[in-house]
Amino acid sequence: MPELYDNPLYYEIAFGFRDIPSEVDLFEKCFQLFSGVPVKSVLELGCGNSPHMEELVKRGYLYNGLDLNTIMLEYSRLKAERAGIDVNLFRANMNDFAFDKKVEFVFIMLGSLFVTSTSELEAHFNTVAEVLTEGGLYLLDWCIQDEPLRDGDSDSWEMERDGIKVKTTHSCRIISRTGQTVEEQLVLEVDDNGNQHKITDKAIRRGIYPQEFLSFINNHLHFEFVGWWNNWDLNQPLDKAGVFSRPIVLLRRV
Numbered sequence: 410m411p412e413l414y415d416n417p418l419y420y421e422i423a424f425g426f427r428d429i430p431s432e433v434d435l436f437e438k439c440f441q442l443f444s445g446v447p448v449k450s451v452l453e454l455g456c457g458n459s460p461h462m463e464e465l466v467k468r469g470y471l472y473n474g475l476d477l478n479t480i481m482l483e484y485s486r487l488k489a490e491r492a493g494i495d496v497n498l499f500r501a502n503m504n505d506f507a508f509d510k511k512v513e514f515v516f517i518m519l520g521s522l523f524v525t526s527t528s529e530l531e532a533h534f535n536t537v538a539e540v541l542t543e544g545g546l547y548l549l550d551w552c553i554q555d556e557p558l559r560d561g562d563s564d565s566w567e568m569e570r571d572g573i574k575v576k577t578t579h580s581c582r583i584i585s586r587t588g589q590t591v592e593e594q595l596v597l598e599v600d601d602n603g604n605q606h607k608i609t610d611k612a613i614r615r616g617i618y619p620q621e622f623l624s625f626i627n628n629h630l631h632f633e634f635v636g637w638w639n640n641w642d643l644n645q646p647l648d649k650a651g652v653f654s655r656p657i658v659l660l661r662r663v
């Protein structure tokens with residue numbers, strides 16, 4: 410069966426429910442309120458189809474994106490070419506990479522923190538610390554969860570663009586309760602102007618819960634906790650949230 414990240418267009422339609430300019434507004438609000446340095450250069454981890462790339466470049470930032478998948482990177486490269494913008498896209502593992510420049514802002518979207526163990530989580534933050542300027546920010550979208558995922562948890566939604574309809578179903582299966590790992594599956598049922606495709610992705614993920622994450626960051630040599638909010642809204646502190654809905658976490662490099 411075709412793989413999700415080898416099909417950037419269908420991925421883009423399935424996850425096209427976001428308001429990108431207002432998300433970039435929030436980045437800039439965070440820069441004003443919390444960054445210890447002026448932000449010129451940004452890095453997206455697991456950039457994939459790089460939804461925020463054009464908006465960021467339009468506002469004057471240098472955009473860097475890394476991803477493991479070369480088809481996704483090529484898709485972003487073509488988007489940049491069509492938009493006539495200069496960006497830097499490269500293939501790397503977000504848990505172990507080197508970058509010859511420093512950036513002032515790192516971000517990771519839609520729970521893309523793909524770690525399967527605590528040691529990978531540690532490796533991830535150590536490697537990100539290497540590329541982030543002191544005082545710079547790291548924003549994580551939907552990377553912490555309020556309750557353990559359970560066997561059989563499932564949700565689904567539908568999106569449409571240019572005559573292409575995509576129904577996405579997300580489901581989970583527990584791998585290890587002590588290791589906090591689940592297998593997450595995404596299935597995209599695509600109707601592309603009458604042609605049907607079924608596309609899947611399976612990924613093992615280590616669940617990350619608020620207090621253990623806070624403790625991890627408080628003990629990290631190179632990061633400090635700035636804040637966390639629900640629904641991408643700085644007026645909704647996560648501590649007051651009934652249910653998590655796309656929570657964001659903001660860290661600062663120290």
Ligand SMILES: C[S@@+](CC[C@H](N)C(=O)[O-])C[C@H]1O[C@@H](n2cnc3c(N)ncnc32)[C@H](O)[C@@H]1O
Binds near residue numbers: 478520521
């Ligand atoms: C959910 S998509 C996010 C794409 C895009 N950032 C967005 O906001 O829609 C996750 C991306 O992470 C990439 N990815 C998965 N594991 C990775 C890893 N270990 N290192 C770098 N990229 C990875 C996938 O190839 C995919 O493009």
